[in-house]
Each structure stands twice: as C-alpha cells, then as structure tokens.
Amino acid sequence: MGNSSSMLTQYDLEELQTHCQGIFSQREIVALYERFCALDRTGKGFILSDEFMAVPEFALNPLAERLLRTLEGVNFKEFITLLSAFSARASYEHKVEFIFRVYDSDRNGKVTMYDILEVLRDLSGSFLTDDQRKQVVIQALEEAGFSEDSALTYQDFLEVLNKAGLKMEVEVPVD
Amino acid sequence: MPSLFTHSASEMDLYEYNAEDSMVKSPVDSQNKKLLLCNLLDISPVLNEAASAIVDDSFTRCFKSNISEPWNWNIYLFPLWCLGVVFRHTILFPIRLLLLAIGWVIFLACFYPIHMLLKGHDNIRQKLERGLVEFICSVFVASWTGVVKYHGPRPSRRPKQVFVANHTSMIDFVILEQMTAFAVIMQKHPGWVGLLQTTVLESLGCIWFNRTESKDRLIVAEKLKRHVEDPESNPLLIFPEGTCVNNEYTVMFKKGAFELGCAVCPVAIKYNKIFVDAFWNSKKQSFTTHLIQLMTSWAVVCDVWYLEPQTIRPGETAIEFAERVRDMIAKRAGIKKVPWDGYLKYYRPSPKMTEKKQQKYSETIVQQLQDTRLT
Numbered sequence: 097m098g099n100s101s102s103m104l105t106q107y108d109l110e111e112l113q114t115h116c117q118g119i120f121s122q123r124e125i126v127a128l129y130e131r132f133c134a135l136d137r138t139g140k141g142f143i144l145s146d147e148f149m150a151v152p153e154f155a156l157n158p159l160a161e162r163l164l165r166t167l168e169g170v171n172f173k174e175f176i177t178l179l180s181a182f183s184a185r186a187s188y189e190h191k192v193e194f195i196f197r198v199y200d201s202d203r204n205g206k207v208t209m210y211d212i213l214e215v216l217r218d219l220s221g222s223f224l225t226d227d228q229r230k231q232v233v234i235q236a237l238e239e240a241g242f243s244e245d246s247a248l249t250y251q252d253f254l255e256v257l258n259k260a261g262l263k264m265e266v267e268v269p270v271d
Numbered sequence: 272m273p274s275l276f277t278h279s280a281s282e283m284d285l286y287e288y289n290a291e292d293s294m295v296k297s298p299v300d301s302q303n304k305k306l307l308l309c310n311l312l313d314i315s316p317v318l319n320e321a322a323s324a325i326v327d328d329s330f331t332r333c334f335k336s337n338i339s340e341p342w343n344w345n346i347y348l349f350p351l352w353c354l355g356v357v358f359r360h361t362i363l364f365p366i367r368l369l370l371l372a373i374g375w376v377i378f379l380a381c382f383y384p385i386h387m388l389l390k391g392h393d394n395i396r397q398k399l400e401r402g403l404v405e406f407i408c409s410v411f412v413a414s415w416t417g418v419v420k421y422h423g424p425r426p427s428r429r430p431k432q433v434f435v436a437n438h439t440s441m442i443d444f445v446i447l448e449q450m451t452a453f454a455v456i457m458q459k460h461p462g463w464v465g466l467l468q469t470t471v472l473e474s475l476g477c478i479w480f481n482r483t484e485s486k487d488r489l490i491v492a493e494k495l496k497r498h499v500e501d502p503e504s505n506p507l508l509i510f511p512e513g514t515c516v517n518n519e520y521t522v523m524f525k526k527g528a529f530e531l532g533c534a535v536c537p538v539a540i541k542y543n544k545i546f547v548d549a550f551w552n553s554k555k556q557s558f559t560t561h562l563i564q565l566m567t568s569w570a571v572v573c574d575v576w577y578l579e580p581q582t583i584r585p586g587e588t589a590i591e592f593a594e595r596v597r598d599m600i601a602k603r604a605g606i607k608k609v610p611w612d613g614y615l616k617y618y619r620p621s622p623k624m625t626e627k628k629q630q631k632y633s634e635t636i637v638q639q640l641q642d643t644r645l646t
Contacts, residue, residue, distance in 0.1 A: 131325075135325075135331075148325070151324050151330065152611060152619075152620045153324035153328040153330060154321055154328070155620050156620045156624040156625045157317065157321040158625055158632070159318065163318075163321055179322060182326075198318065212312070215314065216636075219317065219629060219633075220633040220636065221625070221633070223626075231640075232311065235640070236307040236310075237308060239305070239307055239643070240304060240307070240309075241305075255305075256309050256312060257309055258309050261313060261315075262313065262315045263319055264315040265319070268326055269326075269327050
C-alpha cells in the first residue's frame, strides 16, 4: 500500500530532478514513481522484462525486445533517465542520442549497415525479404552520400535526421 | 571529401527546384537526397508508442484499485475514524459472521435433505432449491450490509435467453442471484469456493470452464447451446469479460454468449466506492480476504440495471453484437470501454498484433522507396 507519493521526500525529488537535468517537473516525477511502483509488481525496486511485457501495448511493439535489453532491471533513477528522452523539454540532441543507442547495440559508437538491417528486420518482420531490406538500406545510404561499408556516427545521425519530423513526445499524466 | 562537395552542389539544385514544388510534395524535402535514409533511421514514432505504453496504458488502468483520498487527517476526524474501525471490527464483524453462520446452517440443513429426499420429484425439488439459493445469497448480501438498488423489469423465466453483465468481483453473482436463481458459467476455483461450486451450484445447472485449456472454448460453447435450448433449465448468466475488472472500465466481451441464437438481456452493475471498493483483484487478494474486507466495511452500495433484451441484427457479426451490448452496459453504468481482451491479464498478446504493425511499416517503406525513384 505504500505506493503513494509520501514515499518520495522533497530531498529525493530534488535529487532526481538534478539527475535528469531538470527535464521532468516534480509532479511528473511523482507520477512516474507511481507508475514505476505499479509496474514493479513485487516492490523489488527494479522492473523485470516480464513485468514490462505484461503491458500489452508495450508487448506488441516491434521494438519491444530490443528496448528490453536497455530496460531490464532498471531502478527508478534509470527509469527516469530513459524516459527523459521522450519529454517535450528534451533537446533534439538528447532524442537523437536515444535513437542512436537503439541502433548501436554493441555500444562502439558506430552504426553499420548491419545494425540498420537488424532494426529494419524487427520493424518489418516477414513482410520484407532480406534482399528487399538490403536494397532499401544500400539505396538510402548511397543516396545520402554514404556507402554500404560506412559506419555512421552520432554526428551523422544528427545531420541526417530531421528535427521537425521527429515524433518523440510522451506526456506524463499528472493529476 | 570531393564527393561531399559535389553532393552538396546537387543538393542545392534540388533545394531550389523543390521550393517551387513544395506545395505538391511533402514538407520535408529540403534534404531530399537524405530523405530516404532519414525516413529509414527515424524510428521515433515506434519508440514513442513504446514509451507511451510504459508511461501509461489503458489495459493496466482497468485493474488498478484506485486508493480513495483519506479523509481522516484531522485532529477530530482521526479519532472518529479510529472509533469507526474499532466498531466495525469488534462489533459489526462478529454480528455479521454470526448471521452468516446461522444462515449457512439453515441453508445446509434444508438443502441436502431436499436434494436427497425429493430425488424423484424434480419439479418441486428445483423450486425449493432455487428458493434456498436465493435465501442464502440474501444472507450473504446482508452480511456485508449490501444496499442494492435494482432498476428495470426483473428477469423472467423464459426459454431462449441469456443474461450478460459486467464483472467486478464474484459478489456480482451473489447480488444478482438473490433476486433470481441464475445458472452461471464460472471458472472452477480451489478451496472452499470450489466445494460450494460443485455441490450447490451444480444443482442450479452451472457450467464450468477452464481458462488454461485452449480447446475448452468449443466444449463450453456446446454446453451453453444445450443449456439455452432446454426449457427446464434456469436462466443463464454470463460474464463475457472473462475476468474481474475494476468497475471504472470494461474490457472486450467474448463472443461466446452472443452466438447462441437467442436474446441477450444486458445487466449493468455499478458499485459506489463510498465505503469500500468492491473490485476483487484476484492477483492481490484471495476471495476470503476480499470477503473479510467487505464484511468489515460499513456497507456495499451498488446499482443494478436490467436493460432491454437485444437480439442480433441481420448482417451483424457476433463480435459487433457483443460490442453493441457492451456499449449499452458501459453507458448505463457510466464506465469507460477499452479495446483489450481481458485474458491479456494471463497471456501475452498474440504475435498477430505485432505482425499487423510490421506489415503496415513494410508497406510504408516500399512506398517511400518507390516515391524516391520517381523524383
């Protein structure tokens, strides 16, 4: 029953705000804490993959499995950090960094054609053949001035992606 | 480096060309050469859906017990509340328990002899058994001081009809049963509830199902059909949601009750949370704990509406019929609808749902590839 905001003191709230660089307001942090406690069924202080997958809307997302690799075992601080990329107050650079990390699964700072193919496979499933996928990626890379052996960096992502077209804003429901 | 230089020259050309055409084309074509790569790498809408589901989702909301605002935070309200707690637990609860025990003794003392002795005289036996079941349900309702208001015409015993209601707790069944001896379709439970189910409820003609068996649906559909066609059987009550929901939302109705070829009489139930929240969260509480919680509260207040019987319209599928009836019930009870299957509480969504998204995405990508070829 101790899932109310009284679990977070004012000191906790300020610390968490600094941690996420002031992206979330205190009310949003309180709301996210309630949500965290609702997802963390057994009150362990971290959320397991199964508990994320118990949310049907998340489970049917094509990138759910990929995201779980970064989400598994997150405590509340990490939970807030991950979601901060989706706040309206997060910068374009912050959002692109999140997207870059989804592609760069081995964390070496480079995204190759194969990384792009892997994400594309998650997104298209069996509705595109491997050849079709390769064709699309090679054409996209070449048109943009890269080659199939190129390794894209975070800077490249910043340039290629379009700030206006990015749709990464989730509103935190505060009461 | 040279390639970049020539690349940006042609990009400039395209920019001037596209400026005139911008009304015809999509707004994002100042970077036309990088457009395909941009669209390919921009997974933000998909990520957004995932993050949105993590932050809040309509399915989890259906099973949340909303903690009501505490009102006992004052210097004089708090002692009053304490007094209330003491009264409820030490005086009210024992009285109710006693009442319940006496009721059970009377019930069992009458039920089993009648069940055994009148074996040959089924008509009278069934009438008496029905009366006894209605009696014990009234005792149950009294044991948590149920304040139930019934609206609409009481269910009548007629062939070719089923009753459907929204589901919040097993007490839904008790509340409806005290007015009419329904036959019900239920999940078999363990423990003392299961014992009750196999003895008393069998005599009413209840049907059991097993969520975990996949072929079960067909077996149950058969049993339902047979029951409805039998003119001697008790009116059948079905909870099409298949699981308990928190009485603020309804999940999708299973179509089983709606493809029996008979009239469907909707029943809407809405609990007033003023004294206690009647939602039974079966993952958090056992039924015994749930009952004790009800019996140590002041009262259980609810409204029951018997709505107009509906039949399937020509050209309407069973699912559309189910949704239409769910609409009626949700409107009457003042609760919201969500488009999720209640069984997702126990199972992951079927991969078909993910595949639909993948298919849509693939079509968009192919379209974009064709679009860039045309420019």
